[in-house]
Amino acid sequence: MSIFRLLHEDATSRARRGRLTLAHGVVETPAFMPVATHGSVKGLTPQQIHDTGAEIILSNAYHLWLRPGCDVVETAGGLHRFCGWDGPILTDSGGYQIFSLAALALVTDDGVTFRSHIDGSAHTLTVEDVVRAQERLGSDIAMILDECPPGDADRATVAAATERTARWAERAAAARSRADQAVFGIVQGGTHLDLREQSARAMIRLGFDGYALGGLSVGEPRPDTWRVAASTTPHLPADHPRYFMGAGTPTDLVRLVAAGVDLFDCVLPTRLARNGTLFTSAGPVVIRHACHVADPRPVDEACDCYACRHFSRAYLRHLVMAREPLAVTLNTLHNVTYYERLMLRMREAIATDTFEAFAASREWAPPAASEEGIWTA
């Protein structure tokens, strides 16, 4: 039985309205998952995460496996009880982090040997270990271990990683033991459409609960990202959710929803918040800029988040300049709310068969936006 119900297909694009039913709740799609790498969306309490409109968060099995360790989380009654978030959680396997963060990662057909990015200690994780770790964490959705080659890898390297990911997927599917946890396969293949199709077929054969597009947003030109996604989704079953890993800007989200993607995660709204860059309906606001020093307006007059309802740009700038911890909380609350409202707008546009017009309106990416390089056309 599919965890996904396709509610409506937009008449003007390939965008889809759907609903995920998971162990810890229901998620309306398209949906954006704020990133809680270590089991906390930086600076937000679970109540504040909920207030942004987020229905599902993403955590990272690699990070939690290293610290505090799956045994600690399991003893606490699982990841939900540990971090006080009772809604759905997707755990990334951490394949991407092992390749990007860990030192001396050595990949074999069995899995990965690497050194911890925290203390340099040596570790080996087999494909089965990664399944088991996420089962112990108890996330609603687990991701298989995949090999994610860099964005500039040659075709032979990408092909080899794609084939290895397929072999790993088979072992991961066989290792599953929790009926209450969905598992997503990951389609690799770089920007090579034939490899993407081949990878999609291999994953579908294994009957996962959903399918992710991996190995994109890793440095390739942005139009390639969208083109590859749009060319890959037709090879995926319509009655299963599609998750694009690690994207992106508001423009990315709109383009990828138009390509038929249902689920997203990205550190952009939370990371930019910590740098004091805020998303608004009139373009990005770099709150540190001197022009905001006495500005009594909220960050975004069109936003009703806690930060915009109670505080001026002048105060938020002051908090950033004085390095007050509250700056992280309020800025993150605002940026994540901005992303969640964008998803809500897209769900509404799909439901009313007006997605193409919404995308063309560019209300989600005002002209000023490109100046800061946050939104890209």
Place this chain on the structure above:
Amino acid sequence: MSIFRLLHEDATSRARRGRLTLAHGVVETPAFMPVATHGSVKGLTPQQIHDTGAEIILSNAYHLWLRPGCDVVETAGGLHRFCGWDGPILTDSGGYQIFSLAALALVTDDGVTFRSHIDGSAHTLTVEDVVRAQERLGSDIAMILDECPPGDADRATVAAATERTARWAERAAAARSRADQAVFGIVQGGTHLDLREQSARAMIRLGFDGYALGGLSVGEPRPDTWRVAASTTPHLPADHPRYFMGAGTPTDLVRLVAAGVDLFDCVLPTRLARNGTLFTSAGPVVIRHACHVADPRPVDEACDCYACRHFSRAYLRHLVMAREPLAVTLNTLHNVTYYERLMLRMREAIATDTFEAFAASREWAPPAASEEGIWTA
């Protein structure tokens, strides 16, 4: 008309139950003010400050004067609107900060010349400037500028600072222009009881709305602190509030309430929270310690703050180890709640004429506490 109503005097000590009526609300005393130096209690939203039970917060005119500047706060409609806290605020004048933080502070009878601790820029603040700055900030209670000599200063230095503070107080009283703002005089005199008495008389003559004990908790032995406070309060009018500046540990608070003090502030609960040291009814918990790695219990089973209701010691430790910003929020929420509950317990004990028994019970400072040096007997 006094801003203070004396509701009840404990039959077993000199502790007092009272009520402050200020421009932005009512404060039940004895009361503890969490410190919001830059207009933010570190990591807490105004809603979360309210949830701790705090009815009044303390901010610092020196810090706000330097950054963002009183003009910015005034343009925003005053400090309350600027920082989104609609309850009472006391602003410290910043005399103590000028002497302790600023470089090359030069004191004359006119005021203070100093270099900013932020950028080294040169500034002069007269006694009248300090009154005016706090009137522009619009705090409920303003403090006069005082000269606070170091804890090890000799008698002549202390006497000179006490006399200068008296001269400054006269000018401050004359400079007041806001009827809706209370102003507190500050009693100096180090540990010299005769200077304290003399300073108290000088302040009372000027008819302030309340009287502070300054120049204590600056390095002198703890028993001296309590002794001086207990010897000074009898010289202060019973129908006016008494504020002990910059104390202290739970033990300090109990001892000073027993001496007839009504109002407190201290960075201890907020600063220790950021270091991961938490106050509990069973003694201090250093959450970083390995013994908490898998501990499913809340920090304090007797506490009903948001952190204790939703999170385990294991999770709080994990947040601290992973340097997650949420650690600051949850730890601060807990420690400030602990202080506010202690004040509530003291108010209850006074109302029932059982303060002496409460103090003797030491329920507020369990034996284990002394090991960490947070509570001192």
